[in-house]
Amino acid sequence: MSIHKGRGFATINYPIGMNLGGDPSQALVHSNPDGKFGVALSSIDLGQGMKQVTRQIAAETLGVPVEDVYVDTADSDTGPHCMGSFASRGTHRVGNAVIQAAKEARSVMLEAAAEELEVNAADLETDGKGNIFVRGAPSRSISTGEACGAAQFKQGKTVSGRGIFLIPLSDVDPETGEMTPVSCYAHAALVVDIEVDDETGEVDVKQMNSAYEVGRALNPRMVEQQLVGGAWMGMSHALWETTEPYYPERTHGPADFNQYLMPGPGDIAPHDIAILERPAPDGPYGGKGPGEMCANPVLPAVANAVFNAVGVRIDELPITPEKVLRGIKANGGARPQGQR
Amino acid sequence: MSKKPVQFTLNGESKAVFVDDGQNLLDVLRRGVGDLSPKYGCGQGTCGACTVLIDGEAHLSCLTLAETVEGRSLSSTGGLAQGAELHPLQDAFMRHFAAQCGFCTSGMLMAAKSLLDRNPNPSRDDVVEAISGNICRCTGYEPIIEAILDAAQNGAGRRSA
Numbered sequence: 001m002s003i004h005k006g007r008g009f010a011t012i013n014y015p016i017g018m019n020l021g022g023d024p025s026q027a028l029v030h031s032n033p034d035g036k037f038g039v040a041l042s043s044i045d046l047g048q049g050m051k052q053v054t055r056q057i058a059a060e061t062l063g064v065p066v067e068d069v070y071v072d073t074a075d076s077d078t079g080p081h082c083m084g085s086f087a088s089r090g091t092h093r094v095g096n097a098v099i100q101a102a103k104e105a106r107s108v109m110l111e112a113a114a115e116e117l118e119v120n121a122a123d124l125e126t127d128g129k130g131n132i133f134v135r136g137a138p139s140r141s142i143s144t145g146e147a148c149g150a151a152q153f154k155q156g157k158t159v160s161g162r163g164i165f166l167i168p169l170s171d172v173d174p175e176t177g178e179m180t181p182v183s184c185y186a187h188a189a190l191v192v193d194i195e196v197d198d199e200t201g202e203v204d205v206k207q208m209n210s211a212y213e214v215g216r217a218l219n220p221r222m223v224e225q226q227l228v229g230g231a232w233m234g235m236s237h238a239l240w241e242t243t244e245p246y247y248p249e250r251t252h253g254p255a256d257f258n259q260y261l262m263p264g265p266g267d268i269a270p271h272d273i274a275i276l277e278r279p280a281p282d283g284p285y286g287g288k289g290p291g292e293m294c295a296n297p298v299l300p301a302v303a304n305a306v307f308n309a310v311g312v313r314i315d316e317l318p319i320t321p322e323k324v325l326r327g328i329k330a331n332g333g334a335r336p337q338g339q340r
Numbered sequence: 341m342s343k344k345p346v347q348f349t350l351n352g353e354s355k356a357v358f359v360d361d362g363q364n365l366l367d368v369l370r371r372g373v374g375d376l377s378p379k380y381g382c383g384q385g386t387c388g389a390c391t392v393l394i395d396g397e398a399h400l401s402c403l404t405l406a407e408t409v410e411g412r413s414l415s416s417t418g419g420l421a422q423g424a425e426l427h428p429l430q431d432a433f434m435r436h437f438a439a440q441c442g443f444c445t446s447g448m449l450m451a452a453k454s455l456l457d458r459n460p461n462p463s464r465d466d467v468v469e470a471i472s473g474n475i476c477r478c479t480g481y482e483p484i485i486e487a488i489l490d491a492a493q494n495g496a497g498r499r500s501a
Contacts, residue, residue, distance in 0.1 A: 047441030047478055225437040225483060232480030257386035257475065265468045265481040 001199035004336050006309025010301035011189040014293035015182035016280075017089035017167075024166045025089075026080035027097040029058060029105045031159035033152055035130075035145025037062060037105070039071045042079030043094045048291070049222040050090045056218060057095045057284050061102035062109070063126025064144050080162075088291025091218065092184060095284030096165040104161025112151035112159065113142050184280050186288040187213040190231075190297035192269075196309040198334040201325030203239055203306060208271040210297065216279045216286030223290050227273050230294020235269070236262045237295060238302040242318050311335030348409045350375060351419025359406040366390045366401035369416065377418035377446050381475070388474030391447035392416045398454035400473075417446040420453070428496035429453060429488070436487035440478030447474050452488045453496075460497030464489065 017023045028040040039058045045051045051071045059066040072079065082094060107121075113132040114121035117140055125135050126144070133141035151157040170180040190210040196203050208231055217223040240261040245252050254260035279286020299317065307313050311334065312327030328334050343358040350373060357372040366383075369375045369392065378401050381389030385403040392401045393415040420427035426434070429452055439445040448471055455462055455470035462470070467488045476484060491497075 047439070221437055225440070225479065228482050229440060229478045229480040232482075233477075256384060257382045258384070262475065262477075264475075265471050265485060268481050271480075271482070 001197065002334070004196045004198060004309040004334055005339070006194050006196060006305040006307070006336075007339060008192050008194070008301040008303065008305025008308055009190070010297040010299075010304065012187065012293060012297045014088065014186045014188065014296060016092045016184040016186055016283075016289045016291075017087050017182065019167050019170050019179075019181045019183065021083075022166045022169055023083055023089065023093060024164060025082040025093040025097045026165075027054070027094065027101040027163040028080050029062070029098070029101040029161045029163070031105065031109065031148040031152070033149060035064075035068065035143070035148040037064060037069045037102075039069060039098060039101070040079045041071065041073045041082060041094060041098075042076040043082040043090060044074045044085045045090075046085060048085070048090065048226060049219060050085065050094065052222060053091050053218050053287070054094055054098050057098045058102045059128075060285065061099050062106050062144075063128055063132075065128065065130055068130065068144070080164075088186070088289035088293060090291070091287045091289040092280070092283050093165045095218075095287060096282075097163040099163065099284050100165070101161040101163030104163070105159055106161070108151065108157055108159045108161070109144060109147050112155055112157055113144075113147035115155060116142055116147060116150050184215075184282055184288055186215065186290070186293055188293055188297050190301045192298065192301040192305050194302065194305045194309060196306060196324060196334075198310060198328055201321030201323070201328065203302070203319060203321070203324060205235055205239070205267075205269040205302070207269055208235075208298070210271065211274040211276055212290065212293070213276040213278055214290050215283045215288035216277050217275050218285060218287040220275065223275060224273060226290045227275070227294045228271060230290070230292075231271050231298055232263065232268060234295035234298025235267075235302070237317060238299045239263070239318050239320075245320070308337045308339075309334075311337055344407050346407055346410050348412050348414055350414045351416060357406075361407075363406045364402050365392070365399075365404040365406045365409060368406040369401060369414075372406075375416050375418045377416045378450075379443055379446050381443065381447075386475070387444070388447040388451060388471075389444055391450040391474065393450055393454055396454065396457055398451050415450070415453070417449050420449065427453075428494050429456070429491045432487040432491035432494070432496070433484070436483045436490060438479060438483040438487040444474055444476040448476065448484055452491070455488070456492055456497030460492060460495070462489070462492055 055069045055071045059069045110121045110124045123135050130144050131141050148159045151159050172179045193207040280288050346359050347356045355373050379389035381387035383402050385400045390401040451471050467485050
């Protein structure tokens with residue numbers, strides 16, 4: 001019995017969202033009488049950080065402190081339509097819709113301020129701390145709260161905005177079948193180091209090193225956290241999880257968490273991540289979406305590492321000890337491919 | 341089915357409830373006394389989301405018969421914060437981004453508290469062992485492990501509450 005070291009590599013180009021049906025998402029923004037803003041979405045935050053990121057985007061666009069914005073998500077009765085939280089589309093699609101809605105609300109807020117200050121709205125700026133002032137004359141100012149209050153109680157204006165993201169449908173070229181399914185790509189590369197036990201077929205992940213290009217990291221800590229958690233999911237898909245271990249035969253499928261295997265806290269590997277920022281021209285403040293690509297490169301990288309370690313090419317997930325062992329036996333023993 | 345009276349303390353407050361034969365503690369905490377901080381994950385003791393402390397020891401409340409806590413002292417995540425002041429573990433979880441969807445967080449916090457209460461200076465392996473009965477689907481565990489080690493360094497285990 002011996003332990004074989006292996007290294008695998010994978011790179012991905014990951015599409016953000018999809019262009020089927022225009023991939024729409026909408027947002028509504030309005031000010032309360034006290035000048036705090038609400039953003040209504042039906043987009044769902046499952047913990048990825050959509051609420052936080054759309055809050056930052058709305059505050060940045062409105063020109064108000066982030067504390068002055070409240071995001072109400074996941075209620076399709078009160079929020080405008082969203083396609084959903086999938087395909088890594090949340091930040092990019094919903095973020096763009098929020099920018100459009102916040103721009104419209106901001107212009108009403110500035111018009112209201114202009115009327116109160118008796119100046120031209122085009123000469124007004126926000127300081128991001130809750131004040132609107134005349135460019136070049138900072139003493140001529142009004143708070144965002146006062147401007148929103150004046151709009152709603154003196155001037156008869158709703159400080160509100162509507163936003164939608166919709167990509168033009170891409171026609172399919174009848175000759176070549178060519179189309180543009182996606183408008184924005186993120187990129188990643190991942191190297192994984194593993195050890196394979198040729199007696200048990202077990203694969204032990206020792207180290208992951210990755211680089212992710214995610215446009216602008218709108219909230220760097222949340223991006224990093226999503227990448228750490230997503231890589232765990234990738235490891236889990238690569239080596240543990242399945243509902244149909246002998247598909248298409250339905251036998252031995254897990255019935256509960258006792259049998260549905262996932263790596264526990266003792267099975268995780270150190271993971272060094274480099275986040276590269278190359279702002280996307282069509283992204284909200286340059287942001288793309290980490291989303292699913294956090295997990296994706298881990299799977300092919302682990303499969304490549306197993307081949308590198310013992311010369312067994314496995315093309316069905318998960319890469320269980322049984323499959324590794326059968327592969328080693330079929331080859332008449334482990335065939336390490338050597339490190340390059 | 342007969343009902344049995346059961347009295348216990350939960351986060352320092354006395355509670356008295358009538359429980360059914362065979363009713364589990366998680367159900368009594370959530371529906372009987374209205375503490376929603378322990379979560380119902382799998383209902384069979386595999387996920388750890390329902391973890392509470394019984395006389396300081398971590399237990400899976402979904403597998404604990406409610407009538408067995410008669411006269412005992414229970415703690416749940418609902419009692420961790422002192423008013424607006426978070427428990428050092430909660431604070432560390434927040435700073436280390438140790439929660440994403442948050443469903444496992446309550447159980448993780450109680451498993452961690454049980455560890456730090458008996459071992460204020462745990463090693464990384466001790467932490468891994470302590471949360472090995474708790475499943476997290478989002479974070480990849482690393483931020484949780486780091487948060488618990490950080491809380492230990494800040495003296496979370498030496499705090500009496």
